Amino acid sequence: MSNIFEIKDKELFFDGVQLSTVAKKFGTPCYIYSKNLIEKNFNGYREHLSSENHFICYAVKANPNVAILQILAKIGSGFDVTSQGELNRVLYAGGDPKKIIFSGVGKSESDIKKGLDAKIKCFNVESKYELLLINRIAKTNDIKASISIRVNPNVDANTHPYIATGLKNDKFGVDMREAHGIFKLASELSNIEIMGIACHIGSQIYDIAPFRESLQILMHFVDKLKLDNIHLSHIDIGGGLGTLKEDTNQTNIKEFSKTIMNDCSGRTEKIIIEPGRSIVGNAGVLLMKTEYVKTNGEKNFAIVDAGMNDYLRPALYQAEMEIKSVSPNSAQAKIYDIVGPVCESGDFLGKDRQLPIETGDLLCLCDAGAYGFTMSSNYNSRCRPTEILIVDESLHVIRERETFEDLIKNEKLIEYIN
Ligand SMILES: Cc1ncc(COP(=O)(O)O)c(C=O)c1O
CATH class of the missing domain: 3.20.20.10 (Alanine racemase)
Structure with a gap:
Protein backbone atom coordinates (compact mmCIF):
# COMPACT_ATOMS: atom_id res chain seq x y z
CA MET A 1 0.00 0.00 0.00
CA SER A 2 1.41 3.37 -0.91
CA ASN A 3 0.30 6.62 0.64
CA ILE A 4 0.73 10.09 -0.74
CA PHE A 5 0.39 11.42 2.84
CA GLU A 6 2.85 10.43 5.53
CA ILE A 7 3.45 11.61 9.07
CA LYS A 8 7.07 11.78 10.19
CA ASP A 9 7.99 13.26 13.58
CA LYS A 10 4.34 14.39 13.83
CA GLU A 11 4.77 16.52 10.67
CA LEU A 12 2.54 15.98 7.63
CA PHE A 13 4.27 15.11 4.33
CA PHE A 14 2.67 15.12 0.87
CA ASP A 15 4.42 13.13 -1.84
CA GLY A 16 7.62 13.07 0.23
CA VAL A 17 7.65 16.79 0.99
CA GLN A 18 7.10 18.30 4.44
CA LEU A 19 4.19 20.70 4.05
CA SER A 20 5.33 23.15 6.72
CA THR A 21 8.54 23.72 4.77
CA VAL A 22 6.52 24.49 1.62
CA ALA A 23 4.51 27.07 3.58
CA LYS A 24 7.72 28.62 4.91
CA LYS A 25 9.22 28.86 1.44
CA PHE A 26 6.20 29.86 -0.67
CA GLY A 27 3.63 31.22 1.80
CA THR A 28 -0.04 30.36 2.05
CA PRO A 29 -2.59 29.76 0.66
CA CYS A 30 -0.89 27.55 -1.84
CA TYR A 31 -1.88 24.68 -4.14
CA ILE A 32 0.55 21.76 -4.25
CA TYR A 33 0.37 18.94 -6.83
CA SER A 34 2.13 15.61 -7.24
CA ARG A 277 -11.03 14.72 -11.34
CA SER A 278 -10.05 11.04 -11.08
CA ILE A 279 -6.68 11.98 -12.64
CA VAL A 280 -5.81 15.17 -10.78
CA GLY A 281 -8.21 15.38 -7.79
CA ASN A 282 -6.29 13.40 -5.19
CA ALA A 283 -2.97 14.60 -6.62
CA GLY A 284 -3.38 18.10 -5.17
CA VAL A 285 -3.82 19.82 -1.82
CA LEU A 286 -4.56 23.35 -0.69
CA LEU A 287 -2.29 24.47 2.12
CA MET A 288 -3.66 27.25 4.33
CA LYS A 289 -2.86 29.05 7.57
CA THR A 290 -5.21 29.68 10.50
CA GLU A 291 -5.44 33.43 11.05
CA TYR A 292 -7.73 33.30 14.08
CA VAL A 293 -9.78 30.91 16.16
CA LYS A 294 -12.94 32.16 17.82
CA THR A 295 -16.24 31.00 19.27
CA ASN A 296 -19.54 32.64 18.34
CA GLY A 297 -22.55 31.29 20.20
CA GLU A 298 -22.25 27.51 20.13
CA LYS A 299 -19.83 27.41 17.18
CA ASN A 300 -16.08 27.28 17.05
CA PHE A 301 -14.55 28.84 13.97
CA ALA A 302 -11.08 28.53 12.53
CA ILE A 303 -10.66 31.43 10.14
CA VAL A 304 -8.06 30.50 7.54
CA ASP A 305 -6.29 32.49 4.83
CA ALA A 306 -7.92 30.54 1.96
CA GLY A 307 -11.48 31.40 1.04
CA MET A 308 -14.24 30.51 -1.36
CA ASN A 309 -12.46 32.64 -3.96
CA ASP A 310 -9.54 30.18 -3.78
CA TYR A 311 -11.58 26.99 -3.45
CA LEU A 312 -15.22 27.29 -4.45
CA ARG A 313 -16.50 23.72 -4.35
CA PRO A 314 -17.85 23.56 -0.77
CA ALA A 315 -19.82 26.78 -1.32
CA LEU A 316 -20.94 25.83 -4.83
CA TYR A 317 -22.10 22.28 -4.29
CA GLN A 318 -21.38 21.31 -0.70
CA ALA A 319 -18.25 19.34 -1.64
CA GLU A 320 -16.63 17.86 1.46
CA MET A 321 -12.89 17.39 1.50
CA GLU A 322 -10.83 16.07 4.36
CA ILE A 323 -8.85 18.73 6.26
CA LYS A 324 -5.69 17.64 8.09
CA SER A 325 -3.41 19.29 10.64
CA VAL A 326 0.07 19.90 9.27
CA SER A 327 2.23 20.28 12.40
CA PRO A 328 1.78 19.16 16.02
CA ASN A 329 0.48 21.53 18.69
CA SER A 330 -0.74 21.33 22.26
CA ALA A 331 -4.33 22.39 21.59
CA GLN A 332 -7.37 20.28 22.50
CA ALA A 333 -9.29 18.91 19.53
CA LYS A 334 -12.67 20.66 19.15
CA ILE A 335 -15.36 20.75 16.52
CA TYR A 336 -14.65 23.65 14.15
CA ASP A 337 -16.13 25.19 11.05
CA ILE A 338 -13.12 25.99 8.86
CA VAL A 339 -14.06 29.26 7.18
CA GLY A 340 -12.37 31.78 4.90
CA PRO A 341 -11.92 35.55 5.13
CA VAL A 342 -14.43 36.40 2.37
CA CYS A 343 -17.48 38.45 3.34
CA GLU A 344 -20.04 35.72 2.65
CA SER A 345 -21.57 33.22 5.05
CA GLY A 346 -21.18 30.66 2.26
CA ASP A 347 -17.41 31.06 2.56
CA PHE A 348 -16.47 27.79 4.25
CA LEU A 349 -14.00 25.03 3.44
CA GLY A 350 -15.26 22.44 5.89
CA LYS A 351 -17.96 22.20 8.52
CA ASP A 352 -17.93 20.41 11.88
CA ARG A 353 -14.35 19.14 11.71
CA GLN A 354 -12.76 17.76 14.85
CA LEU A 355 -9.23 19.20 14.94
CA PRO A 356 -6.78 20.67 17.43
CA ILE A 357 -6.26 24.20 16.09
CA GLU A 358 -4.35 27.24 17.35
CA THR A 359 -3.87 30.61 15.69
CA GLY A 360 -1.07 30.34 13.15
CA ASP A 361 -1.53 26.60 12.54
CA LEU A 362 -1.27 25.24 9.03
CA LEU A 363 -4.12 23.12 7.65
CA CYS A 364 -4.17 20.94 4.56
CA LEU A 365 -7.32 20.57 2.45
CA CYS A 366 -7.02 17.21 0.69
CA ASP A 367 -8.15 16.18 -2.82
CA ALA A 368 -7.96 19.78 -4.04
CA GLY A 369 -6.23 19.06 -7.37
CA ALA A 370 -9.40 19.17 -9.46
CA TYR A 371 -11.73 22.14 -9.88
CA GLY A 372 -9.65 24.05 -7.32
CA PHE A 373 -7.44 26.79 -8.71
CA THR A 374 -9.31 26.67 -12.02
CA MET A 375 -12.53 27.85 -10.34
CA SER A 376 -10.78 30.49 -8.25
CA SER A 377 -11.52 34.19 -8.57
CA ASN A 378 -10.36 37.56 -7.29
CA TYR A 379 -13.54 38.17 -5.28
CA ASN A 380 -12.90 40.57 -2.40
CA SER A 381 -9.84 41.65 -4.45
CA ARG A 382 -7.89 38.71 -3.16
CA CYS A 383 -4.80 37.66 -5.08
CA ARG A 384 -4.98 34.06 -6.21
CA PRO A 385 -2.59 31.51 -4.66
CA THR A 386 0.63 30.17 -6.06
CA GLU A 387 0.69 26.65 -7.55
CA ILE A 388 3.58 24.31 -6.79
CA LEU A 389 4.39 21.00 -8.45
CA ILE A 390 6.32 18.27 -6.68
CA VAL A 391 8.58 16.37 -9.06
CA ASP A 392 10.44 13.58 -7.24
CA GLU A 393 10.47 15.56 -4.00
CA SER A 394 11.71 18.79 -5.63
CA LEU A 395 9.44 21.83 -5.74
CA HIS A 396 8.59 23.79 -8.90
CA VAL A 397 6.54 26.97 -9.00
CA ILE A 398 4.11 26.43 -11.85
CA ARG A 399 2.15 29.61 -11.20
CA GLU A 400 3.32 32.63 -9.28
CA ARG A 401 1.15 34.10 -6.53
CA GLU A 402 -0.79 37.04 -7.92
CA THR A 403 0.10 40.58 -6.91
CA PHE A 404 -1.86 43.83 -6.68
CA GLU A 405 -0.45 44.71 -10.13
CA ASP A 406 -2.02 41.54 -11.53
CA LEU A 407 -5.34 42.49 -9.96
CA ILE A 408 -5.57 45.86 -11.69
CA LYS A 409 -3.67 44.99 -14.87
CA ASN A 410 -6.65 45.49 -17.16
CA GLU A 411 -8.30 48.32 -15.28
CA LYS A 412 -7.98 52.03 -16.02
CA LEU A 413 -8.54 55.17 -14.01
CA ILE A 414 -10.55 57.80 -15.85
CA GLU A 415 -9.18 61.24 -16.59
CA TYR A 416 -10.74 64.13 -14.68
CA ILE A 417 -10.71 67.58 -16.24
CA ASN A 418 -10.40 70.12 -13.43
C1 LIG B 1 -18.06 16.86 -21.27
C2 LIG B 1 -17.26 16.59 -20.04
N1 LIG B 1 -16.32 15.64 -20.09
C3 LIG B 1 -15.56 15.35 -19.00
C4 LIG B 1 -15.74 16.03 -17.81
C5 LIG B 1 -14.85 15.67 -16.66
O1 LIG B 1 -15.55 15.24 -15.55
P1 LIG B 1 -14.76 14.71 -14.27
O2 LIG B 1 -13.78 15.75 -13.90
O3 LIG B 1 -15.82 14.57 -13.24
O4 LIG B 1 -14.13 13.43 -14.66
C6 LIG B 1 -16.73 17.01 -17.72
C7 LIG B 1 -16.95 17.72 -16.44
O5 LIG B 1 -17.75 18.59 -16.29
C8 LIG B 1 -17.52 17.30 -18.86
O6 LIG B 1 -18.45 18.23 -18.83
Whole structure:
Protein backbone atom coordinates (compact mmCIF):
# COMPACT_ATOMS: atom_id res chain seq x y z
CA MET A 1 0.00 0.00 0.00
CA SER A 2 1.41 3.37 -0.91
CA ASN A 3 0.30 6.62 0.64
CA ILE A 4 0.73 10.09 -0.74
CA PHE A 5 0.39 11.42 2.84
CA GLU A 6 2.85 10.43 5.53
CA ILE A 7 3.45 11.61 9.07
CA LYS A 8 7.07 11.78 10.19
CA ASP A 9 7.99 13.26 13.58
CA LYS A 10 4.34 14.39 13.83
CA GLU A 11 4.77 16.52 10.67
CA LEU A 12 2.54 15.98 7.63
CA PHE A 13 4.27 15.11 4.33
CA PHE A 14 2.67 15.12 0.87
CA ASP A 15 4.42 13.13 -1.84
CA GLY A 16 7.62 13.07 0.23
CA VAL A 17 7.65 16.79 0.99
CA GLN A 18 7.10 18.30 4.44
CA LEU A 19 4.19 20.70 4.05
CA SER A 20 5.33 23.15 6.72
CA THR A 21 8.54 23.72 4.77
CA VAL A 22 6.52 24.49 1.62
CA ALA A 23 4.51 27.07 3.58
CA LYS A 24 7.72 28.62 4.91
CA LYS A 25 9.22 28.86 1.44
CA PHE A 26 6.20 29.86 -0.67
CA GLY A 27 3.63 31.22 1.80
CA THR A 28 -0.04 30.36 2.05
CA PRO A 29 -2.59 29.76 0.66
CA CYS A 30 -0.89 27.55 -1.84
CA TYR A 31 -1.88 24.68 -4.14
CA ILE A 32 0.55 21.76 -4.25
CA TYR A 33 0.37 18.94 -6.83
CA SER A 34 2.13 15.61 -7.24
CA LYS A 35 3.45 14.81 -10.71
CA ASN A 36 3.91 11.17 -9.74
CA LEU A 37 0.32 10.69 -8.65
CA ILE A 38 -1.09 12.40 -11.76
CA GLU A 39 0.94 9.99 -13.89
CA LYS A 40 -0.07 7.02 -11.74
CA ASN A 41 -3.78 7.86 -12.09
CA PHE A 42 -3.49 8.29 -15.87
CA ASN A 43 -1.51 5.07 -16.21
CA GLY A 44 -4.14 3.26 -14.13
CA TYR A 45 -6.67 3.95 -16.88
CA ARG A 46 -4.22 3.12 -19.65
CA GLU A 47 -3.20 -0.18 -18.10
CA HIS A 48 -6.71 -1.49 -17.55
CA LEU A 49 -8.42 -0.30 -20.71
CA SER A 50 -7.52 -2.73 -23.48
CA SER A 51 -4.40 -1.92 -25.46
CA GLU A 52 -5.76 -0.72 -28.80
CA ASN A 53 -9.39 0.02 -28.46
CA HIS A 54 -9.44 3.04 -26.18
CA PHE A 55 -8.50 6.69 -26.11
CA ILE A 56 -8.13 8.80 -22.95
CA CYS A 57 -8.87 12.50 -23.22
CA TYR A 58 -8.05 14.31 -19.98
CA ALA A 59 -10.76 16.90 -19.22
CA VAL A 60 -8.71 20.10 -19.16
CA LYS A 61 -11.28 22.01 -17.12
CA ALA A 62 -10.38 19.95 -14.03
CA ASN A 63 -6.93 21.53 -13.83
CA PRO A 64 -5.66 23.51 -16.82
CA ASN A 65 -2.26 24.62 -15.52
CA VAL A 66 0.10 24.32 -18.49
CA ALA A 67 2.62 22.26 -16.49
CA ILE A 68 -0.11 19.71 -15.67
CA LEU A 69 -1.09 19.57 -19.35
CA GLN A 70 2.55 19.19 -20.28
CA ILE A 71 2.91 16.16 -17.97
CA LEU A 72 -0.14 14.52 -19.52
CA ALA A 73 0.86 15.38 -23.10
CA LYS A 74 4.28 13.82 -22.47
CA ILE A 75 2.73 10.50 -21.46
CA GLY A 76 0.45 10.45 -24.48
CA SER A 77 -2.86 11.73 -23.16
CA GLY A 78 -5.54 13.19 -25.40
CA PHE A 79 -7.48 16.25 -24.19
CA ASP A 80 -11.09 17.26 -23.84
CA VAL A 81 -11.39 21.06 -24.10
CA THR A 82 -14.38 23.34 -23.70
CA SER A 83 -13.11 26.66 -25.00
CA GLN A 84 -10.45 28.08 -27.26
CA GLY A 85 -8.64 29.16 -24.10
CA GLU A 86 -8.30 25.51 -23.06
CA LEU A 87 -7.41 24.55 -26.62
CA ASN A 88 -4.64 27.16 -26.70
CA ARG A 89 -3.33 25.91 -23.36
CA VAL A 90 -3.09 22.33 -24.64
CA LEU A 91 -1.27 23.44 -27.81
CA TYR A 92 1.06 25.66 -25.75
CA ALA A 93 1.85 22.72 -23.44
CA GLY A 94 2.79 20.52 -26.40
CA GLY A 95 -0.45 18.53 -26.75
CA ASP A 96 -1.13 16.85 -30.08
CA PRO A 97 -4.04 18.60 -31.89
CA LYS A 98 -5.12 15.27 -33.36
CA LYS A 99 -5.80 14.09 -29.82
CA ILE A 100 -8.08 17.00 -28.91
CA ILE A 101 -11.85 16.75 -28.57
CA PHE A 102 -13.78 20.02 -28.37
CA SER A 103 -16.77 19.71 -26.00
CA GLY A 104 -19.09 22.40 -24.69
CA VAL A 105 -22.71 23.36 -25.03
CA GLY A 106 -22.12 26.89 -26.32
CA LYS A 107 -19.16 26.97 -28.69
CA SER A 108 -18.80 30.36 -30.33
CA GLU A 109 -18.04 30.88 -34.01
CA SER A 110 -14.51 31.83 -33.07
CA ASP A 111 -14.14 28.66 -30.89
CA ILE A 112 -15.13 26.58 -33.91
CA LYS A 113 -12.77 28.43 -36.27
CA LYS A 114 -9.92 27.96 -33.80
CA GLY A 115 -10.66 24.22 -33.54
CA LEU A 116 -10.77 23.82 -37.31
CA ASP A 117 -7.56 25.83 -37.78
CA ALA A 118 -5.81 23.64 -35.23
CA LYS A 119 -7.05 20.47 -37.03
CA ILE A 120 -8.38 18.87 -33.86
CA LYS A 121 -9.69 15.30 -33.72
CA CYS A 122 -13.37 16.25 -33.47
CA PHE A 123 -16.07 18.49 -32.07
CA ASN A 124 -18.65 17.02 -29.71
CA VAL A 125 -21.73 18.73 -31.10
CA GLU A 126 -24.59 19.54 -28.73
CA SER A 127 -27.33 20.94 -31.00
CA LYS A 128 -28.61 21.03 -34.56
CA TYR A 129 -27.66 24.71 -34.89
CA GLU A 130 -24.12 24.09 -33.74
CA LEU A 131 -23.89 21.34 -36.36
CA LEU A 132 -25.11 23.71 -39.09
CA LEU A 133 -22.68 26.40 -37.97
CA ILE A 134 -19.72 24.01 -38.01
CA ASN A 135 -20.74 22.85 -41.50
CA ARG A 136 -20.99 26.46 -42.74
CA ILE A 137 -17.57 27.44 -41.33
CA ALA A 138 -15.95 24.26 -42.70
CA LYS A 139 -17.50 24.96 -46.11
CA THR A 140 -16.14 28.50 -46.16
CA ASN A 141 -12.70 27.05 -45.48
CA ASP A 142 -13.21 24.24 -47.98
CA ILE A 143 -12.49 21.53 -45.42
CA LYS A 144 -14.38 18.73 -43.69
CA ALA A 145 -15.07 19.01 -39.97
CA SER A 146 -14.99 15.83 -37.90
CA ILE A 147 -17.78 15.61 -35.37
CA SER A 148 -19.48 13.45 -32.78
CA ILE A 149 -22.98 14.12 -31.56
CA ARG A 150 -23.28 14.40 -27.78
CA VAL A 151 -26.56 12.84 -26.74
CA ASN A 152 -28.36 13.06 -23.46
CA PRO A 153 -29.05 9.46 -22.45
CA ASN A 154 -31.37 10.39 -19.54
CA VAL A 155 -29.41 8.36 -17.00
CA ASP A 156 -29.50 9.30 -13.32
CA ALA A 157 -25.92 9.47 -12.03
CA ASN A 158 -27.04 9.94 -8.40
CA THR A 159 -24.86 12.97 -7.89
CA HIS A 160 -25.32 16.60 -6.83
CA PRO A 161 -27.80 18.34 -9.20
CA TYR A 162 -25.17 20.95 -10.16
CA ILE A 163 -22.85 18.25 -11.50
CA ALA A 164 -25.48 15.94 -13.01
CA THR A 165 -25.52 16.45 -16.76
CA GLY A 166 -27.16 13.41 -18.33
CA LEU A 167 -30.82 13.81 -17.37
CA LYS A 168 -33.36 14.78 -19.97
CA ASN A 169 -34.01 18.22 -18.48
CA ASP A 170 -30.30 19.15 -18.28
CA LYS A 171 -29.00 21.65 -20.83
CA PHE A 172 -26.36 19.27 -22.18
CA GLY A 173 -26.41 17.10 -25.28
CA VAL A 174 -29.13 16.31 -27.76
CA ASP A 175 -32.40 14.71 -26.66
CA MET A 176 -32.31 10.99 -27.51
CA ARG A 177 -35.58 11.38 -29.41
CA GLU A 178 -34.01 13.92 -31.75
CA ALA A 179 -30.58 12.33 -32.00
CA HIS A 180 -31.38 10.03 -34.91
CA GLY A 181 -32.62 12.95 -37.02
CA ILE A 182 -29.50 14.97 -36.23
CA PHE A 183 -27.22 12.10 -37.24
CA LYS A 184 -29.19 11.80 -40.52
CA LEU A 185 -28.84 15.53 -41.09
CA ALA A 186 -25.11 15.36 -40.33
CA SER A 187 -24.70 12.54 -42.84
CA GLU A 188 -26.21 14.74 -45.54
CA LEU A 189 -24.13 17.86 -44.85
CA SER A 190 -21.37 18.45 -47.37
CA ASN A 191 -18.59 19.45 -44.99
CA ILE A 192 -19.22 17.17 -42.03
CA GLU A 193 -17.57 13.86 -41.31
CA ILE A 194 -19.29 11.85 -38.59
CA MET A 195 -16.86 10.13 -36.24
CA GLY A 196 -18.83 9.14 -33.20
CA ILE A 197 -21.35 9.57 -30.48
CA ALA A 198 -20.68 11.10 -27.06
CA CYS A 199 -22.25 11.62 -23.66
CA HIS A 200 -21.23 12.78 -20.18
CA ILE A 201 -23.68 11.93 -17.45
CA GLY A 202 -22.18 13.94 -14.59
CA SER A 203 -19.35 14.05 -12.11
CA GLN A 204 -18.27 12.69 -8.76
CA ILE A 205 -19.87 9.33 -9.59
CA TYR A 206 -18.62 6.35 -7.57
CA ASP A 207 -21.04 3.73 -8.82
CA ILE A 208 -20.14 2.15 -12.16
CA ALA A 209 -23.75 1.20 -12.92
CA PRO A 210 -24.82 4.55 -14.46
CA PHE A 211 -21.77 4.50 -16.78
CA ARG A 212 -22.70 0.99 -17.90
CA GLU A 213 -26.29 2.03 -18.42
CA SER A 214 -25.34 4.96 -20.63
CA LEU A 215 -22.85 2.81 -22.56
CA GLN A 216 -25.62 0.27 -23.27
CA ILE A 217 -27.91 3.04 -24.50
CA LEU A 218 -25.20 4.41 -26.78
CA MET A 219 -24.21 1.00 -28.18
CA HIS A 220 -27.82 0.17 -28.93
CA PHE A 221 -28.22 3.52 -30.67
CA VAL A 222 -25.03 3.04 -32.71
CA ASP A 223 -26.39 -0.29 -33.96
CA LYS A 224 -29.63 1.37 -35.02
CA LEU A 225 -27.68 3.99 -36.96
CA LYS A 226 -26.02 1.24 -38.98
CA LEU A 227 -29.42 0.46 -40.52
CA ASP A 228 -29.26 3.95 -42.04
CA ASN A 229 -25.74 3.27 -43.25
CA ILE A 230 -24.24 5.58 -40.65
CA HIS A 231 -21.16 3.89 -39.21
CA LEU A 232 -19.32 5.38 -36.25
CA SER A 233 -15.70 4.92 -35.34
CA HIS A 234 -15.93 5.82 -31.66
CA ILE A 235 -18.18 5.91 -28.62
CA ASP A 236 -17.27 8.59 -26.07
CA ILE A 237 -18.72 7.98 -22.62
CA GLY A 238 -17.36 11.18 -21.06
CA GLY A 239 -15.74 11.55 -17.66
CA GLY A 240 -17.15 11.68 -14.18
CA LEU A 241 -15.58 8.94 -12.10
CA GLY A 242 -15.23 10.36 -8.59
CA THR A 243 -11.87 11.02 -6.99
CA LEU A 244 -10.84 8.91 -4.00
CA LYS A 245 -7.83 8.36 -1.77
CA GLU A 246 -4.80 7.06 -3.60
CA ASP A 247 -5.15 3.26 -3.53
CA THR A 248 -8.95 3.24 -3.58
CA ASN A 249 -8.79 5.57 -6.57
CA GLN A 250 -6.55 3.09 -8.38
CA THR A 251 -8.91 0.23 -7.56
CA ASN A 252 -11.86 2.25 -8.77
CA ILE A 253 -10.11 3.22 -12.02
CA LYS A 254 -9.21 -0.42 -12.59
CA GLU A 255 -12.74 -1.69 -11.92
CA PHE A 256 -14.28 1.03 -14.11
CA SER A 257 -11.85 0.41 -16.98
CA LYS A 258 -12.15 -3.37 -16.94
CA THR A 259 -15.93 -3.31 -16.67
CA ILE A 260 -16.37 -0.83 -19.51
CA MET A 261 -13.99 -2.71 -21.82
CA ASN A 262 -15.70 -5.97 -20.96
CA ASP A 263 -19.13 -4.51 -21.71
CA CYS A 264 -18.05 -3.48 -25.18
CA SER A 265 -15.78 -6.38 -26.05
CA GLY A 266 -16.09 -7.48 -29.65
CA ARG A 267 -17.13 -4.04 -30.85
CA THR A 268 -15.20 -2.25 -33.52
CA GLU A 269 -15.72 1.30 -32.23
CA LYS A 270 -12.99 2.85 -30.11
CA ILE A 271 -14.07 3.74 -26.56
CA ILE A 272 -13.19 7.27 -25.53
CA ILE A 273 -13.24 8.49 -21.94
CA GLU A 274 -12.81 12.03 -20.65
CA PRO A 275 -11.68 11.75 -17.02
CA GLY A 276 -10.77 14.90 -15.12
CA ARG A 277 -11.03 14.72 -11.34
CA SER A 278 -10.05 11.04 -11.08
CA ILE A 279 -6.68 11.98 -12.64
CA VAL A 280 -5.81 15.17 -10.78
CA GLY A 281 -8.21 15.38 -7.79
CA ASN A 282 -6.29 13.40 -5.19
CA ALA A 283 -2.97 14.60 -6.62
CA GLY A 284 -3.38 18.10 -5.17
CA VAL A 285 -3.82 19.82 -1.82
CA LEU A 286 -4.56 23.35 -0.69
CA LEU A 287 -2.29 24.47 2.12
CA MET A 288 -3.66 27.25 4.33
CA LYS A 289 -2.86 29.05 7.57
CA THR A 290 -5.21 29.68 10.50
CA GLU A 291 -5.44 33.43 11.05
CA TYR A 292 -7.73 33.30 14.08
CA VAL A 293 -9.78 30.91 16.16
CA LYS A 294 -12.94 32.16 17.82
CA THR A 295 -16.24 31.00 19.27
CA ASN A 296 -19.54 32.64 18.34
CA GLY A 297 -22.55 31.29 20.20
CA GLU A 298 -22.25 27.51 20.13
CA LYS A 299 -19.83 27.41 17.18
CA ASN A 300 -16.08 27.28 17.05
CA PHE A 301 -14.55 28.84 13.97
CA ALA A 302 -11.08 28.53 12.53
CA ILE A 303 -10.66 31.43 10.14
CA VAL A 304 -8.06 30.50 7.54
CA ASP A 305 -6.29 32.49 4.83
CA ALA A 306 -7.92 30.54 1.96
CA GLY A 307 -11.48 31.40 1.04
CA MET A 308 -14.24 30.51 -1.36
CA ASN A 309 -12.46 32.64 -3.96
CA ASP A 310 -9.54 30.18 -3.78
CA TYR A 311 -11.58 26.99 -3.45
CA LEU A 312 -15.22 27.29 -4.45
CA ARG A 313 -16.50 23.72 -4.35
CA PRO A 314 -17.85 23.56 -0.77
CA ALA A 315 -19.82 26.78 -1.32
CA LEU A 316 -20.94 25.83 -4.83
CA TYR A 317 -22.10 22.28 -4.29
CA GLN A 318 -21.38 21.31 -0.70
CA ALA A 319 -18.25 19.34 -1.64
CA GLU A 320 -16.63 17.86 1.46
CA MET A 321 -12.89 17.39 1.50
CA GLU A 322 -10.83 16.07 4.36
CA ILE A 323 -8.85 18.73 6.26
CA LYS A 324 -5.69 17.64 8.09
CA SER A 325 -3.41 19.29 10.64
CA VAL A 326 0.07 19.90 9.27
CA SER A 327 2.23 20.28 12.40
CA PRO A 328 1.78 19.16 16.02
CA ASN A 329 0.48 21.53 18.69
CA SER A 330 -0.74 21.33 22.26
CA ALA A 331 -4.33 22.39 21.59
CA GLN A 332 -7.37 20.28 22.50
CA ALA A 333 -9.29 18.91 19.53
CA LYS A 334 -12.67 20.66 19.15
CA ILE A 335 -15.36 20.75 16.52
CA TYR A 336 -14.65 23.65 14.15
CA ASP A 337 -16.13 25.19 11.05
CA ILE A 338 -13.12 25.99 8.86
CA VAL A 339 -14.06 29.26 7.18
CA GLY A 340 -12.37 31.78 4.90
CA PRO A 341 -11.92 35.55 5.13
CA VAL A 342 -14.43 36.40 2.37
CA CYS A 343 -17.48 38.45 3.34
CA GLU A 344 -20.04 35.72 2.65
CA SER A 345 -21.57 33.22 5.05
CA GLY A 346 -21.18 30.66 2.26
CA ASP A 347 -17.41 31.06 2.56
CA PHE A 348 -16.47 27.79 4.25
CA LEU A 349 -14.00 25.03 3.44
CA GLY A 350 -15.26 22.44 5.89
CA LYS A 351 -17.96 22.20 8.52
CA ASP A 352 -17.93 20.41 11.88
CA ARG A 353 -14.35 19.14 11.71
CA GLN A 354 -12.76 17.76 14.85
CA LEU A 355 -9.23 19.20 14.94
CA PRO A 356 -6.78 20.67 17.43
CA ILE A 357 -6.26 24.20 16.09
CA GLU A 358 -4.35 27.24 17.35
CA THR A 359 -3.87 30.61 15.69
CA GLY A 360 -1.07 30.34 13.15
CA ASP A 361 -1.53 26.60 12.54
CA LEU A 362 -1.27 25.24 9.03
CA LEU A 363 -4.12 23.12 7.65
CA CYS A 364 -4.17 20.94 4.56
CA LEU A 365 -7.32 20.57 2.45
CA CYS A 366 -7.02 17.21 0.69
CA ASP A 367 -8.15 16.18 -2.82
CA ALA A 368 -7.96 19.78 -4.04
CA GLY A 369 -6.23 19.06 -7.37
CA ALA A 370 -9.40 19.17 -9.46
CA TYR A 371 -11.73 22.14 -9.88
CA GLY A 372 -9.65 24.05 -7.32
CA PHE A 373 -7.44 26.79 -8.71
CA THR A 374 -9.31 26.67 -12.02
CA MET A 375 -12.53 27.85 -10.34
CA SER A 376 -10.78 30.49 -8.25
CA SER A 377 -11.52 34.19 -8.57
CA ASN A 378 -10.36 37.56 -7.29
CA TYR A 379 -13.54 38.17 -5.28
CA ASN A 380 -12.90 40.57 -2.40
CA SER A 381 -9.84 41.65 -4.45
CA ARG A 382 -7.89 38.71 -3.16
CA CYS A 383 -4.80 37.66 -5.08
CA ARG A 384 -4.98 34.06 -6.21
CA PRO A 385 -2.59 31.51 -4.66
CA THR A 386 0.63 30.17 -6.06
CA GLU A 387 0.69 26.65 -7.55
CA ILE A 388 3.58 24.31 -6.79
CA LEU A 389 4.39 21.00 -8.45
CA ILE A 390 6.32 18.27 -6.68
CA VAL A 391 8.58 16.37 -9.06
CA ASP A 392 10.44 13.58 -7.24
CA GLU A 393 10.47 15.56 -4.00
CA SER A 394 11.71 18.79 -5.63
CA LEU A 395 9.44 21.83 -5.74
CA HIS A 396 8.59 23.79 -8.90
CA VAL A 397 6.54 26.97 -9.00
CA ILE A 398 4.11 26.43 -11.85
CA ARG A 399 2.15 29.61 -11.20
CA GLU A 400 3.32 32.63 -9.28
CA ARG A 401 1.15 34.10 -6.53
CA GLU A 402 -0.79 37.04 -7.92
CA THR A 403 0.10 40.58 -6.91
CA PHE A 404 -1.86 43.83 -6.68
CA GLU A 405 -0.45 44.71 -10.13
CA ASP A 406 -2.02 41.54 -11.53
CA LEU A 407 -5.34 42.49 -9.96
CA ILE A 408 -5.57 45.86 -11.69
CA LYS A 409 -3.67 44.99 -14.87
CA ASN A 410 -6.65 45.49 -17.16
CA GLU A 411 -8.30 48.32 -15.28
CA LYS A 412 -7.98 52.03 -16.02
CA LEU A 413 -8.54 55.17 -14.01
CA ILE A 414 -10.55 57.80 -15.85
CA GLU A 415 -9.18 61.24 -16.59
CA TYR A 416 -10.74 64.13 -14.68
CA ILE A 417 -10.71 67.58 -16.24
CA ASN A 418 -10.40 70.12 -13.43
C1 LIG B 1 -18.06 16.86 -21.27
C2 LIG B 1 -17.26 16.59 -20.04
N1 LIG B 1 -16.32 15.64 -20.09
C3 LIG B 1 -15.56 15.35 -19.00
C4 LIG B 1 -15.74 16.03 -17.81
C5 LIG B 1 -14.85 15.67 -16.66
O1 LIG B 1 -15.55 15.24 -15.55
P1 LIG B 1 -14.76 14.71 -14.27
O2 LIG B 1 -13.78 15.75 -13.90
O3 LIG B 1 -15.82 14.57 -13.24
O4 LIG B 1 -14.13 13.43 -14.66
C6 LIG B 1 -16.73 17.01 -17.72
C7 LIG B 1 -16.95 17.72 -16.44
O5 LIG B 1 -17.75 18.59 -16.29
C8 LIG B 1 -17.52 17.30 -18.86
O6 LIG B 1 -18.45 18.23 -18.83
